[in-house]
Amino acid sequence: MDNKNEFNKLFDFIDLAQKNRKYAPNTSTTFRTPLRLIEAELSDEEKESLDLLKERLDAIVSNIYGKNKTSLSAASLEVYKRRILNVISDYEKYGKDPAKMASWNRVIALRKSKKNKEVEEGSNQKYTTLNERITEGSSQLRPMTRFELQLSPEDKAIILTPPRLKKNYIKKIKGYIDFLETSLVEEDPGGA
16 A cells, blocks of 8 residues: 555545445445546646645646536536545545544535425425335335326426336226326327
């Protein structure tokens, strides 16, 4: 580990932090990804000095954005930059001294999506995400299969079904489609 440059020690630090349960596995991944992205852009001097890397990070991210405009947004690169700075900060505080790593009490932030907050606050929304449904009288989420049918440029139909369809479910769906035929407003001459 001592013969590695400072940049590569960041990867070792992330692995060690995950092993010591300071980073959750998904957090470790979110820190490794931007490091891998910038690795090829770094000079030997930048790999040897984290201070130099931090100083030049804006220019490095700008170069990466210039080469990947079609696949990476500027907002994504800003998030990546923030993650790189976070892992460097953690490394400088806790990664160089094993005693500091042992005494590190990392606070894990639990965040809820806006949609889940709306459901908890008693909104009338039945769907919390596009592929999940709250079961009647329960707060459990069930996986759903989503099918979107574009009816016109402005209109679409969305069908959510359980992953395993039963014959009686299909009969109910067909019955609803038959009902829809009785409530036609007018047929669109340009539609299907």
